[in-house]
Amino acid sequence: MSAIAKLLSIGLDVRTDVAVQAIRRNDDRWHVEDAGGAMYGAFDALIVTAPPLQTLALVDGHSPVMAEAISSVRMSPCWAVIIQLTETLQVAFDAAFIHESPLAWIARNDSKPQRQIGNCWTLHATEDWSRGHLDESADDVTRTLVHEFWHAVAQPTQLPGFVAGHRWRYARPIDLLPQRFLLDPAIRLAACGDWCGGPRIEGAFLSGLAAANALLNGAGERVCQTYRIEVVDQEDKFQ
Numbered sequence: 074m075s076a077i078a079k080l081l082s083i084g085l086d087v088r089t090d091v092a093v094q095a096i097r098r099n100d101d102r103w104h105v106e107d108a109g110g111a112m113y114g115a116f117d118a119l120i121v122t123a124p125p126l127q128t129l130a131l132v133d134g135h136s137p138v139m140a141e142a143i144s145s146v147r148m149s150p151c152w153a154v155i156i157q158l159t160e161t162l163q164v165a166f167d168a169a170f171i172h173e174s175p176l177a178w179i180a181r182n183d184s185k186p187q188r189q190i191g192n193c194w195t196l197h198a199t200e201d202w203s204r205g206h207l208d209e210s211a212d213d214v215t216r217t218l219v220h221e222f223w224h225a226v227a228q229p230t231q232l233p234g235f236v237a238g239h240r241w242r243y244a245r246p247i248d249l250l251p252q253r254f255l256l257d258p259a260i261r262l263a264a265c266g267d268w269c270g271g272p273r274i275e276g277a278f279l280s281g282l283a284a285a286n287a288l289l290n291g292a293g294e295r296v297c298q299t300y301r302i303e304v305v306d307q308e309d310k311f312q
């Protein structure tokens with residue numbers, strides 16, 4: 074999943090596993106403070122790409138206009154489970170919307186192009202069910218959703234080879250911002266993500282591109298307008 078981002082980041086100084094606690098502005102430059110108190114910077118400009126609530130916590134106090142816009146965005150949660158079966162599931166579909174169930178959607182993961190066949194399914198709970206069970210343990214939620222999966226596919230239960238549940242607290246934007254990104258040009262602070270202008274991976278990508286272009290346009294530069302991404306083979310190569 075991360076192959077494209079990894080390739081785009083080649084040659085860049087990328088720090089991962091850093092929880093940003095605060096952003097500070099001194100002498101017209103940005104400084105970033107992590108949860109352990111370490112400081113990064115100084116930077117000419119800053120783009121925050123966290124979900125809206127975390128973005129709000131960072132930009133609040135720096136840009137009232139941005140903070141007000143971000144406050145209007147709400148995200149819905151989603152409990153998701155991945156399950157690896159030991160025997161092929163005998164069903165005539167690769168994906169299904171499930172009705173009248175805690176499950177909203179199930180999909181056979183290994184039927185996607187270039188996957189190794191391994192009877193792997195992903196399960197998504199409904200928004201309402203996820204919200205109502207948000208603080209339950211991953212083990213309890215996984216047990217319930219796997220039970221519902223067997224009920225939905227109407228097949229004899231199997232002991233899974235592997236199963237794991239994941240709580241996505243900020244999974245999908247409910248109220249999108251109409252604009253592709255937020256920018257406070259006076260302090261060169263921007264925010265973007267799938268909650269700006271359009272959801273899902275495509276929305277996040279277009280939002281990030283638009284924010285970068287807007288910041289660089291002020292400096293007379295341009296990233297580019299379009300990317301053409303083409304999977305060449307299975308070894309993470311693309312153009």
Ligand SMILES: Cc1cc2nc3c(=O)[nH]c(=O)nc-3n(C[C@H](O)[C@H](O)[C@H](O)COP(=O)(O)OP(=O)(O)OC[C@H]3O[C@@H](n4cnc5c(N)ncnc54)[C@H](O)[C@@H]3O)c2cc1C
Binds near residue numbers: 091123151268273
């Ligand atoms: C279960 C599930 C399945 C999905 N399936 C699909 C699909 O099939 N196709 C599709 O197009 N989209 C899918 N989506 C949506 C897609 O994952 C999102 O639209 C996309 O990841 C949004 O990208 P983003 O960069 O805006 O935000 P995110 O991917 O949410 O990235 C934000 C990042 O900010 C980090 N962060 C937050 N606060 C801080 C902080 N203080 N300091 C440092 N880092 C911080 C977070 O850890 C996170 O890594 C799915 C989403 C879910 C939940």
